[in-house]
Amino acid sequence: MAAYLIRRLWQMIPTLVGVVLLVFFLFKTFGGDPAEILGGLNASAEQVDAIREQLGLNKPVWQQLWIFVQQIVTFDWGKSWATNEAVSSLFASRLPATLTVMTPILLLDVLLAIPFALAVAYVRGSLTDRAIMVITTIALSISFLVYVIVGQYVFAFRLGWFPVQGWSDSVWTNLAVYAPLPVLLAVMVGISPQTRLYRSFFLDEIGQDYVRTARAKGLTETRILLKHVLRNALIPILTNVAVALPGIFVGSFLIETFFSIPGLGREVLLAVNRSDYPVIQAVTIYIAVITMLVNLATDVLYKLADPRVVLK
16 A cells, blocks of 8 residues: 555656646746736836846746746745735635535535435336436536525525625634525535436446345345445445545635635636736646545545455
8 A cells, every 4th residue: 555655646746747837838828928917007118027027037937937836845826916915825814714615515415415316226217216317407407506596585585594695704603604505505506416426326336246146145125225335336436526525625616706705716716807827826736736636545545445446
């Protein structure tokens, strides 16, 4: 296991180098001149040259690339062009709000979808199964914006159960007051596709020979589903969760925008609209690193979920 982890970490280096080069040259080639963006439309040529000198844009490309690498290693991306706030401070202040909302969404999606999908797989081919598939198809066909508008109108304006918008400095207040409505709506949107996906995983396993052998031995259908099918289906489920996991560090742009949550997702959206390159570059690089680490952790979990998996 240790040799595998070391080898995988070593293999991440070329991938990370490729991501760094891609991000650097994309912004260098297609991002426009940062000095002109910072200077604005009314800036004189002398002011633009002074900004370019301050940012080091008049240096050779290899020196600019080295500065970019230093920023990644030291976590010092300078200040946001839009707010003049240190990018590291911006991350530290926005990330807790994103995790407060996105972590419950991810956990509830998985914890609810798995038993729902198992239950549907248990009654496969029945009228209940067909009805649930129709309902989930309709549910995932509706735009998330519709859920937000209807949810805010019904649960906030009409029933008054939750505030429409707001946030506080207390994590517990946010979890109890401000986060429940966006979490509820996001889970309502996510549970349908997850249930259908996990159901297909379970049905694939139910058709395997080991399930027929277990039935021949006299095991009940419930025991087969819980003890054998669920465990063997964990591999694709873990893969699906791993794909979604990096998203909790960025958050949902729509959720944070419509509910005025001061999270990282809304900040990234504002940075894109403002051409705030330091923020966009930092988010891009760190999400790439997080994705690689999550994939590594998922490979290790494969081994724990199924001892037959061999890590090479």
